[in-house]
Amino acid sequence: MSEFLFRHINKFVSIDHSQYQAILPFFEEQQLEKKEVVIEANTKCVKLFFVEKGCLHSSFIDTAGMEKTVKFAIEGWWITDFMAFNNQQLTEFKTQAVEASSVYSITYSAYSDLLHQHPNLERYFRKIWEIAYGASIIRMKYVFEYSKEEMFNRFRENFPEFVERVPQYMLATFLGLTPEYLSKIRAKKLS
Template identity: 50%
Template structure:
């Protein structure tokens, strides 16, 4: 399974199998059951996670106690609270398994050591963060530029894998909609 990370690295740089075998010990495998919490708001954010199999969602609770999903992660995606991880502070977010999930995790300290020993990985992580930031900007553009109905259909058309794997209430949370509204627009489309 960790070969997925090897292939992911090699999408953005050239890494030999020998170097990858030296890199693997920096990571630990973690297995989560569906609904198990990986990271909880209020705790220190000490790990970065690469999804081998499964699906996670990152969320926070708003002032009304409603869960607001800000990010999903499926196979070959990274997930953490990047700012809290960088600054080694507490996080305002929680991460929970949507499905049974297998991860490779790396601590902040080990990632620092990894980058010292393998400086070519700086390019890899920079590229991953740039892609993540760009995706967040695109999401903001759609949230501000489309109607609620358009937002939902755009998401389900652009990301059919999520629409199939992720419960509708989590998609609604991610898009800033209520589950009831999503049910209404889905029913309207069927009729």
């Protein structure tokens, strides 16, 4: 396994290479193809994913049968249905690779064992949960505070990598827009 996860953990807690080697067996390295589903909706959420390379998204199907993206994860981000994972419940969301991706996954059981055997990693994962929660609050602020056009512009300023990498229809549903409206906003910005 690469050093990417090691460096990411060390941004939040200090571990040495010896501890890193001890925690690696808790994870499974996976190569995902574009559009590969790693968590199906209405199944027990038993895995958490760290993106080493690529992009994943979580989505649901609304009552009109339209797919709505609720979150993305790129390099250095974690993704799952955090509430369903922590409570070992069914998830309402599908998690899928947006592009060919390299991820580390950990099952809930392995995650519990990891934290029991390496208690300093509880701080690391607490920080990850805090960041994920904070990001969801910021997204809600965007929805309530900004016009649709302002919301897109703020998102583009703060997360330009998503605007370039993610299919427009996914980005549109994530921002609560139609793909057609997002296309108009982008065309307006280019002219």
